[in-house]
Amino acid sequence: MQATLFRHADCKAQPLGNGVTRRVLAYDEKLMFAEVRCEAGGSGPVHSHPHAQNTYVLSGRFLFTAGEDSFEMGPGDSVAIPPDVPHGTRCLEAGAMLDVFTPMRTDFL
Amino acid sequence: MQATLFRHADCKAQPLGNGVTRRVLAYDEKLMFAEVRCEAGGSGPVHSHPHAQNTYVLSGRFLFTAGEDSFEMGPGDSVAIPPDVPHGTRCLEAGAMLDVFTPMRTDFL
Numbered sequence: 328m329q330a331t332l333f334r335h336a337d338c339k340a341q342p343l344g345n346g347v348t349r350r351v352l353a354y355d356e357k358l359m360f361a362e363v364r365c366e367a368g369g370s371g372p373v374h375s376h377p378h379a380q381n382t383y384v385l386s387g388r389f390l391f392t393a394g395e396d397s398f399e400m401g402p403g404d405s406v407a408i409p410p411d412v413p414h415g416t417r418c419l420e421a422g423a424m425l426d427v428f429t430p431m432r433t434d435f436l
Numbered sequence: 437m438q439a440t441l442f443r444h445a446d447c448k449a450q451p452l453g454n455g456v457t458r459r460v461l462a463y464d465e466k467l468m469f470a471e472v473r474c475e476a477g478g479s480g481p482v483h484s485h486p487h488a489q490n491t492y493v494l495s496g497r498f499l500f501t502a503g504e505d506s507f508e509m510g511p512g513d514s515v516a517i518p519p520d521v522p523h524g525t526r527c528l529e530a531g532a533m534l535d536v537f538t539p540m541r542t543d544f545l
Contacts, residue, residue: 328518330502335512353514357488357538360514379466383534385494393439403444405462405469409437425492429466429538 331355338362345370346418351435359431365389365418373415378428380408387422391415440464447471454479455527460544468540474498474527482524487537489517496531500524 333353340348346369352360363371365387373392382391383405391400393414400406402422408414416424442462449457455478461469472480474496482501491500492514500509502523509515511531517523525533 328503328521330505330515330517330521330523332500332505332507332509333514333516335510335514352492352512353490353516355488355516355518357518358490358516358536360490360492360536362512379464379538381462381467381469381536383461383469391441394437396439396441398441400441401444403461403471405442405444406439407442407462407464407467408439409464409466412437412439414439425534427467427469427490427536429488 340364347371349435354431356431357429359428359435361426361428361432361435362423363426364423365421367418367421369418371416373413375411375413377410378430378432379410381427382406382408383425385423385425387418388420389422389424390417390419449473456480458544463540465540466538468537468544470535470537470541470544471532472535473532474530476527476530478527480525482522484520484522486519487539487541488519490536491515491517492534494532494534496527497529498531498533499526499528
């Protein structure tokens, strides 16, 4: 087994609609990075998946909903989302988040 | 199960020596974030662990070694490191990385 480097410039941005783009970065079977950029007013609809997810806010401000909770997040704030907990986000100020999944999201490739 | 928010300001920085500090951010059993800040010339000695690790460079420049490989990383670059692969880093320009582990590092708490 070897480490694998992923240069940001080599990872293509995929438009998801609603002012959101996703760029899959470093991944292997156990862990996957997805950098999500949002315009102000952009949104990711509430959804759930069997993967555990942690999210770190890189820049901007986001209104995050997860289960029964709703909270605003800014740079450096992070959240741990257990498997199957419904969650979604609305972008209050343009910015980016790093979503991390275990295991990897094969549906993102 | 519920999502758990971790405010950056509430997560204490822990000095590790060699110009490096670590701040554990969002975590649960399956995933753990650790934000690592380095001064130029700071270093993290080569080590390994049974946890899978992905690392994302938030700012600055780092010389990364993993297994037989060595590469420079800048903002947005990321690396996937399988379990038990020896790795270490030297900071070329002051900055920060986000280390992500699965499962969580109980030794970090």
